[in-house]
Amino acid sequence: MLKNDSSPIWERPERQPRPVPVPLSREVVVQAAIALADAEGLSSVTLRKVAGALGAGPMRLYGYIATKEELFVLMVDAIYAEMLEGEDATGAWRARIARLAGHLRSAALRHPWFAALLGGRPQQGPNALAFTEAMLSAVAEAPGIDDIDTVFLATKVIGAYVVGAVCDEAADAAATRESGQTKAQWQDANWPYIQRVIATGRFPMLSKVAHQMTHPAPGTLFGRGLDRVLDGIAGTTSTSR
Amino acid sequence: MLKNDSSPIWERPERQPRPVPVPLSREVVVQAAIALADAEGLSSVTLRKVAGALGAGPMRLYGYIATKEELFVLMVDAIYAEMLEGEDATGAWRARIARLAGHLRSAALRHPWFAALLGGRPQQGPNALAFTEAMLSAVAEAPGIDDIDTVFLATKVIGAYVVGAVCDEAADAAATRESGQTKAQWQDANWPYIQRVIATGRFPMLSKVAHQMTHPAPGTLFGRGLDRVLDGIAGTTSTSR
DNA sequence: TATTGATCGATACAATGTATCGATCATCCG
DNA sequence: CGGATGATCGATACATTGTATCGATCAATA
Numbered sequence: 001m002l003k004n005d006s007s008p009i010w011e012r013p014e015r016q017p018r019p020v021p022v023p024l025s026r027e028v029v030v031q032a033a034i035a036l037a038d039a040e041g042l043s044s045v046t047l048r049k050v051a052g053a054l055g056a057g058p059m060r061l062y063g064y065i066a067t068k069e070e071l072f073v074l075m076v077d078a079i080y081a082e083m084l085e086g087e088d089a090t091g092a093w094r095a096r097i098a099r100l101a102g103h104l105r106s107a108a109l110r111h112p113w114f115a116a117l118l119g120g121r122p123q124q125g126p127n128a129l130a131f132t133e134a135m136l137s138a139v140a141e142a143p144g145i146d147d148i149d150t151v152f153l154a155t156k157v158i159g160a161y162v163v164g165a166v167c168d169e170a171a172d173a174a175a176t177r178e179s180g181q182t183k184a185q186w187q188d189a190n191w192p193y194i195q196r197v198i199a200t201g202r203f204p205m206l207s208k209v210a211h212q213m214t215h216p217a218p219g220t221l222f223g224r225g226l227d228r229v230l231d232g233i234a235g236t237t238s239t240s241r
Numbered sequence: 242m243l244k245n246d247s248s249p250i251w252e253r254p255e256r257q258p259r260p261v262p263v264p265l266s267r268e269v270v271v272q273a274a275i276a277l278a279d280a281e282g283l284s285s286v287t288l289r290k291v292a293g294a295l296g297a298g299p300m301r302l303y304g305y306i307a308t309k310e311e312l313f314v315l316m317v318d319a320i321y322a323e324m325l326e327g328e329d330a331t332g333a334w335r336a337r338i339a340r341l342a343g344h345l346r347s348a349a350l351r352h353p354w355f356a357a358l359l360g361g362r363p364q365q366g367p368n369a370l371a372f373t374e375a376m377l378s379a380v381a382e383a384p385g386i387d388d389i390d391t392v393f394l395a396t397k398v399i400g401a402y403v404v405g406a407v408c409d410e411a412a413d414a415a416a417t418r419e420s421g422q423t424k425a426q427w428q429d430a431n432w433p434y435i436q437r438v439i440a441t442g443r444f445p446m447l448s449k450v451a452h453q454m455t456h457p458a459p460g461t462l463f464g465r466g467l468d469r470v471l472d473g474i475a476g477t478t479s480t481s482r
Numbered sequence: 483t484a485t486t487g488a489t490c491g492a493t494a495c496a497a498t499g500t501a502t503c504g505a506t507c508a509t510c511c512g
Numbered sequence: 513c514g515g516a517t518g519a520t521c522g523a524t525a526c527a528t529t530g531t532a533t534c535g536a537t538c539a540a541t542a
Contacts, residue, residue, distance in 0.1 A: 116361025119408035136446035157466040164401030167360035205377035225398040232473025
């Protein structure tokens with residue numbers, strides 16, 4: 001009860017029961033943040049907006065995270081969890097790796113902000129570790145890759161390729177989305193610039209790429225690149241094409 | 242001259258000449274931002290602080306950039322320029338590629354914020370394009386890689402690996418720096434967590450990695466991984482080791 | 483039933499990116 | 513050479529952000 005209230009009881013408003021707060025959890029908070037990022041971009045992920053989407057005050061979130069940066073960390077790990085949903089350890093090693101890589105790629109394209117959070121902070125969340133574990137165990141089944149040092153190196157190479165390739169692809173997607181245009185519109189808007197750069201004559205190889213290359217679908221490119229990487233770690237050229 | 246000034250001339254302060262503004266340029270602004278990021282981390286790169294470091298008001302910067310995001314874009318491309326300083330197209334193709342990759346890696350370690358800016362935005366600055374051009378021309382010299390499609394795919398694979406590997410390494414460096422500790426302190430602080438994760442028994446491969454692996458220097462690992470990638474695109478296993 | 487400890491959110495605050503706009507300078511034209 | 517014009521600078525302002533503080537409320541315990 002209010003102790004020092006100068007207004008007489010007649011005018012003093014009655015205590016009204018605190019509205020029952022929506023039950024929250026770290027999971028719910030993170031999912032709300034992810035939904036916001038998916039819908040309006042990473043820069044719209046604001047403690048106020050996240051809390052607002054949950055019908056709570058901003059300070060409520062500090063019961064679940066200590067910092068906005070921690071929210072980002074949780075978001076990234078939640079996406080790793082998404083990749084592993086329904087994943088089992090079946091199939092030949094190359095197929096397993098390709099499947100895992102594909103999961104990461106499609107998750108990154110579903111959540112264009114994901115790639116932007118990948119660099120710059122270590123990935124040590126339980127789900128990120130589970131993803132690495134899955135990669136390690138798939139690699140360990142490859143013939144000729146036995147000692148743990150080789151397994152680790154191969155896994156590192158695969159992981160680095162996948163992350164790097166996905167950063168590339170997602171960057172375009174994010175820029176497109178941020179500009180509020182369609183992919184074609186965005187490419188059309190950038191093409192004149194690229195053309196002028198090429199016209200300087202200082203980029204003969206890029207010119208060849210722009211003019212003479214066939215342009216396979218991004219997914220195809222990703223897969224073929226992964227094949228090259230797997231060839232490298234297997235020390236074979238079996239699946240060249 | 243002030244037109245509607247009610248104070249009499251006797252009390253009106255004399256016009257003092259505007260202090261000659263420090264001459265600026267996009268280059269100077271970007272270098273100041275880079276210096277700030279190197280010294281105090283990316284989150285300290287503030288338009289006010291950058292301008293302050295140059296002895297100018299914040300709004301002055303808007304003569305050179307339209308947005309803070311544009312400043313970030315320029316910073317990234319400036320680092321690409323750094324990588325190419327003194328670079329020439331000499332040496333065998335594998336050596337050239339290894340040299341270029343090494344430049345990117347060392348630049349990223351010199352500027353721990355660089356990796357965080359890599360994902361999330363397309364790299365189309367003139368220096369980033371020059372870097373890609375150098376990679377393309379080196380790859381084109383590899384025997385058996387002739388048509389432009391193969392050259393592009395190989396370059397994409399190499400670039401993705403390098404970026405991904407560098408993100409990994411730089412993330413640790415950035416986290417270490419951000420925590421204000423030495424690398425050893427930071428690793429010691431994280432080790433108990435990793436140990437508890439492994440103790441769950443759900444990560445047998447990670448356990449092996451943690452306990453049985455020899456831990457080569459990061460640079461060595463980077464180089465060996467690059468060798469695997471180059472093996473893959475060359476379709477040979479020549480330099481295995 | 484009184485007390486304690488946890489939890490919620492109103493309020494507050496400093497810092498940020500950036501719009502606005504008057505004041506100042508440099509330049510050009512007569 | 514003097515006045516007009518256009519560019520450039522920075523003071524001020526504002527909405528928005530992350531987060532500290534703290535009183536008010538609830539649930540559990542003694």
